[in-house]
Amino acid sequence: MALNLPDWATDWKTAILNAERRLSPHLEQAIRTDVFLDAMTVANSLNRLAHRSADAARYSIADALGLPTSQQIAQLQCSFDRLVESQQSEAVGSTDGMRLS
Amino acid sequence: MIGTGSISGLADTISTVAEREIRRVVNGLRLAAGLDRPGVGCTPRTVIWSRGRASLMQYTAGAGAGRPAILLVPSLINRSYIWDLRHGDSFVEHLLDAGYDVLCLDWGVPDARDAHNTMSTYVDDYMMAAVAAATRRCTTVPIVIGHCFGGLIAVLWAASTEHQPPALITLAAPTNWDEVGPLSWLTRQGRIEPEDVLDETGNVPPASMLAAFQMIRPLGDVVTYVTFLDRLHDREATQAIWALMVWARGHIPFPGTTFIQMIRKLSRENSLNTGKVAFGGRIRELSSITSPFLNIYGNKDHVAPPESVKPLTGLVGSDKAEQRELNAGHIGLLVGSTMRNKTMPTVLGWLDEVLASNAPDTPPTPRPNGAEPKRARVEANGVGPKR
Numbered sequence: 001m002a003l004n005l006p007d008w009a010t011d012w013k014t015a016i017l018n019a020e021r022r023l024s025p026h027l028e029q030a031i032r033t034d035v036f037l038d039a040m041t042v043a044n045s046l047n048r049l050a051h052r053s054a055d056a057a058r059y060s061i062a063d064a065l066g067l068p069t070s071q072q073i074a075q076l077q078c079s080f081d082r083l084v085e086s087q088q089s090e091a092v093g094s095t096d097g098m099r100l101s
Numbered sequence: 102m103i104g105t106g107s108i109s110g111l112a113d114t115i116s117t118v119a120e121r122e123i124r125r126v127v128n129g130l131r132l133a134a135g136l137d138r139p140g141v142g143c144t145p146r147t148v149i150w151s152r153g154r155a156s157l158m159q160y161t162a163g164a165g166a167g168r169p170a171i172l173l174v175p176s177l178i179n180r181s182y183i184w185d186l187r188h189g190d191s192f193v194e195h196l197l198d199a200g201y202d203v204l205c206l207d208w209g210v211p212d213a214r215d216a217h218n219t220m221s222t223y224v225d226d227y228m229m230a231a232v233a234a235a236t237r238r239c240t241t242v243p244i245v246i247g248h249c250f251g252g253l254i255a256v257l258w259a260a261s262t263e264h265q266p267p268a269l270i271t272l273a274a275p276t277n278w279d280e281v282g283p284l285s286w287l288t289r290q291g292r293i294e295p296e297d298v299l300d301e302t303g304n305v306p307p308a309s310m311l312a313a314f315q316m317i318r319p320l321g322d323v324v325t326y327v328t329f330l331d332r333l334h335d336r337e338a339t340q341a342i343w344a345l346m347v348w349a350r351g352h353i354p355f356p357g358t359t360f361i362q363m364i365r366k367l368s369r370e371n372s373l374n375t376g377k378v379a380f381g382g383r384i385r386e387l388s389s390i391t392s393p394f395l396n397i398y399g400n401k402d403h404v405a406p407p408e409s410v411k412p413l414t415g416l417v418g419s420d421k422a423e424q425r426e427l428n429a430g431h432i433g434l435l436v437g438s439t440m441r442n443k444t445m446p447t448v449l450g451w452l453d454e455v456l457a458s459n460a461p462d463t464p465p466t467p468r469p470n471g472a473e474p475k476r477a478r479v480e481a482n483g484v485g486p487k488r
Contacts, residue, residue, distance in 0.1 A: 013327055013330075013331045016323065016327050017324065017327060020320045020323050020324055020327075023320060024318070024319070024320050027319040027320065028317070028318070028319070028403075031283050031316060031317065031319070032282065032283055032286075036283075037283065037286055037287060037292060038292070040287060040292075040293075040316075041287070041292040041293060044293055044297065044298075048297060071301055074213060074301065074302070075213075077213075078212075078213040078214055078302075081213075081214050082214055085153065085214065089152075
């Protein structure tokens with residue numbers, strides 16, 4: 001006796017796409033709710049708190065050892081880069097600007 | 102009893118299936134090993150201007166069709182090669198084939214040095230200088246086409262300059278941020294402050310941008326992966342999907358100060374929707390844009406939903422301001438069959454109409470000094486209108 005199965009039962013692609021088609025509207029609706037947005041806000045706050053705590057610990061260790069932190073080195077590098085850029089742009093001169101009205 | 106014909110048919114079927122599966126395995130292994138990854142941004146070009154991380158690339162049509170050049174302005178959050186994704190699937194190629202010289206602004210990859218770049222840096226500095234370089238190169242102000250945030254930069258630039266382009270086209274440029282959806286809501290109502298998402302370089306990290314876009318279509322990636330696996334036997338299709346997947350995950354840092362301004366001015370104040378945006382010590386009035394204007398958006402766009410894009414058409418001061426709704430998503434406007442069959446005919450058809458209505462060989466003229474825009478100028482936020 002032949003068993004008539006729906007397409008999605010024999011075709012993995014159809015099955016997944018059908019599931020996606022049915023689930024997506026509900027999920028997309030869910031992310032528009034205050035509950036979800038509040039949860040994201042809390043998750044973001046906790047994430048920042050964890051990162052800041054970890055950074056503070058790293059920096060205090062580096063400080064105790066008299067070593068520069070990665071952030072200080074990056075800031076120093078950035079200052080040098082900005083200085084070089086400003087000197088280069090001064091040398092080139094701003095001749096390519098169409099004046100504002 | 103089984104006939105010879107059915108045995109032969111069965112053998113053919115097995116052979117076809119085996120061949121297809123072998124191709125799938127071979128294509129998959131080639132891609133995984135990096136032996137057959139599609140080349141992107143391959144159309145020959147020349148860099149004609151650069152400043153900081155930004156540069157301006159020129160693609161030459163080679164056919165003196167007498168048409169103005171076209172300047173493409175990408176969004177700040179992705180790499181610019183989406184305009185020239187692959188041979189045969191390239192916005193740039195289609196414009197070149199239509200006889201236009203094409204220029205494309207590449208914002209580069211922002212780093213800590215760009216964290217203090219403001220919206221004014223991009224509109225008044227980079228965009229102004231890039232258009233000036235393009236104008237010097239092509240002798241007339243180019244037509245400008247911007248996508249998403251690039252469209253907003255183009256619009257704000259046009260509202261700030263006396264040198265109006267011959268035509269201005271935006272693709273999926275979000276204007277009414279009340280309608281943008283969860284991406285906008287998260288940073289409104291005091292939930293998340295824009296400063297909270299900046300990393301130690303002072304920019305928004307690419308991972309945060311990616312997570313935000315994945316959030317608004319939670320199962321979007323599933324569809325992409327299923328399609329990829331399903332088409333793995335087809336080398337061409339596999340390469341196309343791979344190129345798009347890599348691009349879609351290749352977000353770049355968003356300059357921090359610009360992000361903060363974007364959230365405060367465009368999202369929280371929803372100032373674009375009022376037609377006046379104050380930044381850089383001036384008010385930019387969209388009503389002062391007089392170029393022919395076309396606002397294109399996709400009805401399946403999750404990033405810039407149609408309702409957020411539509412108002413732009415009514416805010417510009419152009420006599421010819423039109424809009425087209427296409428059956429497309431945010432990126433489909435720029436790549437694939439949607440770009441080839443919908444966006445490109447729409448853009449080229451509209452440009453033909455605009456250029457034909459202009460007198461031949463008449464360079465676009467700046468607005469006369471002192472000409473009053475259609476709407477009354479309004480002082481806002483203590484910043485005076487442009488002088």
